[in-house]
Amino acid sequence: MSRSVLFDTETTGLDPARGDRVIEVAALELINDLPTGRTFHTLIDPCRDIPEDASRIHGITAADVAGKPRFEDTADALLAFFGDDPLVAHNAPFDFGFLDAELARIGRPRLDPARMIDTLALAKTHFPGLPNSLDALCRRYGIDLSARTTHNALLDCKLLAEVYVQLTGGRQRGLSLVAEAEEAAMPLVAYTFTAARRPVLVVPDEAALAAHAALVARLKDPVWLMA
Template sequence: MKRTILFDTETTGLDPLKGDRVIEIAALELVGDLPTGRNFHVLIDPERDVPEEASRVHGFTRADLEGKPKFAEVAAGFLEFVGNDPLIAHNARFDFGFLNAELARAKQPVLDMGRMVDTLDMARERFPGMPNSLDALCRRFSIDLSERTTHNALLDCKLLAAVYLELTGGRQRGLSLAVEEGGGGIATYEYTRPAGLAGVCVKPDAAEIAAHQAFVEKLPDALWAD
């Protein structure tokens, strides 16, 4: 199945060309568009101050980052984790711009923009003219935001993974379509219930059965009529 990497960064500001630096990287491995549980997460010493306005967004201060590795020390591990697979992010040009500035500074290969999958572009195409921030999309898809008090990169990745699944059609783990090679026939469906998920048996009561029967009797030539 297809492997992709969903990632997010937190930074000291908005412009790497003006000296702003990456302070946090989080990345999740997806296989078949669903998280596998493998992730890459690191806090980084930006080698500069962290402005108060930035701290209000992500919650990190300069003191929080003292003693953390510098970007050059984590760059190789990040590149190994992401491999050559597509890279998904929300407002991905921002994250690509910062990471490529850091990678160039560390004399490491930069990320090919052709690998970029931007969920903001996807959301704007699906919901034109509507708010399409990560918060707005979580609310639209009824994804729990209760833990998101600041823009923590790892939590944002987990939320974005749920948003991405919705943007790509809400596909379910274990659901596959298979057609025998050369058969040209109708696809067959195989579903494996995820571990720990119990089946639910729903039985209508007498009133519900009577209401259904009354509804069916109003339909002309109903195929499922008794």
Template sequence: MSRALVLDTETTGFDPATGDRVLEVAAVELVNLVPTGRFYHQLIDPEREVPEEATKVHGFTWDMLRDKPKFAEIAPAMLEFLGDDPIVAHNAPFDFGFLDAELKKAGHRPLDRARMVDTLVLAKKRFPGLPNSLDALCRRYGIDNSMRTSHNALLDVQLLAQVYLELMGGKQPGLALAARPVASSASSIQLDAAPVARTPRPIVPSEAEIAAHAAFLGKLKEPLWSALLGEEKPAG
């Protein structure tokens, strides 16, 4: 079993070194690249004003968050959910940097960078020179992101889970992520993640088909298939 977490944060700004704080954390659990239905989500009191520029991005103000728990209060449950498994994020150093700063303030060890999987790096390798934002990747892979009118960590990780699966080679049965109402704490939901059982149906050519193939190769000069299969060129 291969477990991973797809994670996103929303913050008050761009740099924890200048006092910016985390105000939202969300993560969804994948097992063998398929969502299990388990997720973690928490809104957080950033203990400071939220600049207007940041509010325009994610829609949160400090007044909306003053009654939420502080990061130090939510850190144990968040770390328990994340466990020791790989953490997938888009522009992952940004999220890791903010979480590490918050964890240090709360008296915890930083996250192991060996766990970090950056989908932005994966996308740049696959699509060099093209836009590789989350919205751009959703459009490229035909993933419906019409509900993403503002940045929301829980919605973003659901979309990123689909993008990550595409970047890793394509859709798995049962991957159907949809926007869900925002929850205020870790809990479980069903994201239609049940895999579909499939029976292998190998295609075995008949003797007549094999003979027809050999006759066709006999008409070619040094046919590549014969070289690959270690066959002698059929007489023609």
């Protein structure tokens, strides 16, 4: 069985080179691209202010992180949860960049970029020319966004896990993983099928259709326009 870790960060801003810091990290474990229920989550004291513009996005204020551990206090636990497995994130270069900056501050090696799986890049290959934010993908796949009033890292991970299942083939959520011992005894049985997968109907709105038309207009001899 293959293991990977899906993760998300919240930060004080957009640029670690200008002193912005990580203030929240959440991660969840995937086995064969499906969540196992194991998670990692912590708020982090960035040892600096949190601008109001950033707080409006993720809802985290200086009061929320006061007295929380610093990054150096959580790094070992985070890296242990990551292990040596692939790391999945939406706009992964952003999250990798911030964690690399935090690791560099405490003299630890940067994350291996070969471990990166960027769901934003993956979404762009599926839906070129369309909005591919986490919100847009959730709406496209019919995933409930009602709890997402701010960019909470752990909630974002859970939503992204649902999106990732769809992006990697829409695997049936009724599948149950067989325990390793059982798998050793029955090597040809990896999953138990409990229900047929229902296809997700994706209906583009006017903005999506306009974006697609603009993309097609830039292509040379697009097959969509051939009679």
